[in-house]
Amino acid sequence: MPNQMRTLCVNGARISVAxxxxxxxxxxxxGVQAFRRxxxxxxxxxxxxxxxxxxxxxxxxxxAHRRSCQVVCEEGMDVRTDG
Amino acid sequence: xxxxxxEFDVLVVGAGPAGMAAxxxxxxxxxxxxxxxxxxxxxxxxxxxEAGAPSTxxxxxxxxxxxxAKIPFMNAAVFAQAEPGMLLAESGETVYExxxxxxxxxxxxxxxxxxxxGWTLPNVVGAGGxxxxxxxxxxxxxxxVVVAGSGPLLFAVGAxxxxxxAHVLCIxxxxxxxxxxxxxxxxxxxxxxxxxxxxxxxxxxxVPYLLNCWxxxxxGAEKLKSVTLQQGEKRWxxxxxxxxxxxxxxxxxxxxxxxxxxxxxGCVRVNQRQETxxxxxxxxxxxxxxxxxxxALVEGEIAGYVAGRRETEAExxxxxxxxxxxxARLLEQTFRLRAELKGMAQAETIVCRCEDVPxxxxxxxxxxxxxxxxxxxxxxxxxxxxxxxAVEFLLGWKAESVRPPVFPVRVAALAASKDSGGxxxxxx
Numbered sequence: 215m216p217n218q219m220r221t222l223c224v225n226g227a228r229i230s231v232a233x234x235x236x237x238x239x240x241x242x243x244x245g246v247q248a249f250r251r252x253x254x255x256x257x258x259x260x261x262x263x264x265x266x267x268x269x270x271x272x273x274x275x276x277x278a279h280r281r282s283c284q285v286v287c288e289e290g291m292d293v294r295t296d297g
Numbered sequence: 298x299x300x301x302x303x304e305f306d307v308l309v310v311g312a313g314p315a316g317m318a319a320x321x322x323x324x325x326x327x328x329x330x331x332x333x334x335x336x337x338x339x340x341x342x343x344x345x346x347e348a349g350a351p352s353t354x355x356x357x358x359x360x361x362x363x364x365x366a367k368i369p370f371m372n373a374a375v376f377a378q379a380e381p382g383m384l385l386a387e388s389g390e391t392v393y394e395x396x397x398x399x400x401x402x403x404x405x406x407x408x409x410x411x412x413x414x415g416w417t418l419p420n421v422v423g424a425g426g427x428x429x430x431x432x433x434x435x436x437x438x439x440x441x442v443v444v445a446g447s448g449p450l451l452f453a454v455g456a457x458x459x460x461x462x463a464h465v466l467c468i469x470x471x472x473x474x475x476x477x478x479x480x481x482x483x484x485x486x487x488x489x490x491x492x493x494x495x496x497x498x499x500x501x502x503x504v505p506y507l508l509n510c511w512x513x514x515x516x517g518a519e520k521l522k523s524v525t526l527q528q529g530e531k532r533w534x535x536x537x538x539x540x541x542x543x544x545x546x547x548x549x550x551x552x553x554x555x556x557x558x559x560x561x562x563g564c565v566r567v568n569q570r571q572e573t574x575x576x577x578x579x580x581x582x583x584x585x586x587x588x589x590x591x592x593a594l595v596e597g598e599i600a601g602y603v604a605g606r607r608e609t610e611a612e613x614x615x616x617x618x619x620x621x622x623x624x625a626r627l628l629e630q631t632f633r634l635r636a637e638l639k640g641m642a643q644a645e646t647i648v649c650r651c652e653d654v655p656x657x658x659x660x661x662x663x664x665x666x667x668x669x670x671x672x673x674x675x676x677x678x679x680x681x682x683x684x685x686x687a688v689e690f691l692l693g694w695k696a697e698s699v700r701p702p703v704f705p706v707r708v709a710a711l712a713a714s715k716d717s718g719g720x721x722x723x724x725x
Contacts, residue, residue, distance in 0.1 A: 231434055232434060234346070234433070234434065235433060235434030236430075236433040236434060238430060238433070238435075239430055239431075239433045239434035239435040240434065242430070242435050243434070243435065243436065247419035247420055247519070247520045248419050248519065248520070249419075252417070252650065252653050253651075253652060253653045254653040256417060256653070257418075257419055257519050257520075258417060258419060258650070259419030259420060259422070259520075260422055260426065260430060261410070261421075261422055261423055261426055261650070261683070262407065262408060262410075262422075262423050262425075262426045262429075262683070263422065263423060263425065263426035263427065263428070263429030263430045263433075264336075264342055264345075264407065264425070264426070264429050265335055265336070265374075266407050266679060266682045266683070267650070267679050267682070267683050268651065268677070268678040268679045268705075269650060271678075279678075279705075283429070283430065283433070284335065284336070284337075286337055287434075
């Protein structure tokens with residue numbers, strides 16, 4: 215059922231996920247664990263999964279610093295991590 | 298940015314069990330009710346993603362009541378109080394101005410994280426954190442997971458992950474055998490909780506539940522490879538794909554503090570009627586003390602009926618609340634953090650993940666304020682939500698008073714909120 219899936223781009227690679235999947239889960243599904251670099255340059259990924267820790271920040275459709283665990287995937291989204 | 302102005306007799310912040318119950322109770326009293334939450338749909342953390350398929354009869358009942366009541370749900374993050382009686386919230390391109398007669402804070406709790414070497418590696422996540430990610434679409438089947446930390450949540454998370462096909466290698470609980478024995482012995486007074494514990498134990502099957510046990514290191518280069526656990530004198534490595542680690546819960550009191558509510562020992566102080574020290578502001582659920590969903594539901598109902606001025610309905614529930622608060626005390630005694638956990642963090646272990654501040658740079662300061670000025674600890678986007686409880690445990694410093702915005706917002710939202718703050722004329 216195509217309407218049950220959402221296709222998006224994670225760092226240029228296309229991936230299809232079930233409707234309702236968050237961007238954080240889609241990024242991990244795409245095999246990317248590092249979402250951002252810390253101020254010292256360390257790789258980081260999601261910690262709290264509920265929008266408080268800000269470790270899962272990525273760029274979505276050109277807008278930086280979106281908390282990927284709080285955003286649900288939409289068709290055609292362009293997601294960029296900073297890992 | 299678009300501005301939306303709404304006015305309610307009763308505004309509820311937080312749509313978990315407490316908030317949903319409060320909203321339903323207030324609607325029962327014919328009040329006009331609105332509810333605002335940072336998440337996409339109601340249910341809070343415990344019922345995340347269950348709107349379509351509630352996992353328990355209690356959840357099903359409340360979801361039905363909630364949808365029948367047609368309570369307007371606003372998916373936005375509250376970031377400031379413009380003036381008494383008006384909150385500001387932001388969602389994408391929209392700023393909400395929310396006026397209220399009575400405000401019910403049901404802001405829930407978050408996991409308490411404690412730093413140890415390697416805890417910043419990708420794939421080291423919260424226990425509830427991993428559950429939330431799986432609920433929101435992360436496939437976990439055949440992944441090797443170590444669950445660690447403290448609290449009944451570890452049990453629930455372990456059982457959930459196993460059901461989703463994960464290889465749960467073990468659950469490491471820092472509390473000792475004596476505490477757990479007392480907890481189990483005290484459970485008979487709470488048949489519902491005892492049944493739940495037994496059910497989870499059954500679901501966990503042969504997964505080892507290790508007491509007196511905690512992680513001392515997470516290892517890996519760019520992502521997690523293994524976890525070092527310690528139990529007594531014994532230390533050993535467990536190769537795994539995920540470490541799901543949280544040390545019980547800590548109440549979300551930031552918004553209450555911003556509004557000026559008195560907070561005592563980390564919890565919002567309320568009277569019998571769930572009223573805070575600020576007139577017309579009530580609080581229910583975990584912010585008043587960690588007690589679980591059942592207590593949150595009862596506190597929510599009491600707050601909702603008090604806000605809706607149906608005192609007798611509220612008073613009818615005092616007995617039930619008293620009983621459930623006893624369970625909350627039992628939880629607190631059982632899962633109190635042992636002092637040895639302070640030894641998990643080394644001088645070079647990062648405490649503040651937003652600003653990469655290691656423990657060694659905090660030591661030597663005498664207060665949160667002094668350390669903050671010098672190191673920027675707690676000044677990143679999470680605003681101390683992660684490192685605050687850790688610093689309090691490690692160094693005994695209480696976090697500073699809260700300032701708006703309590704959540705990072707875009708400058709446009711701040712500008713819009715300035716306009717609405719009073720005299721300024723609105724443009725366009």
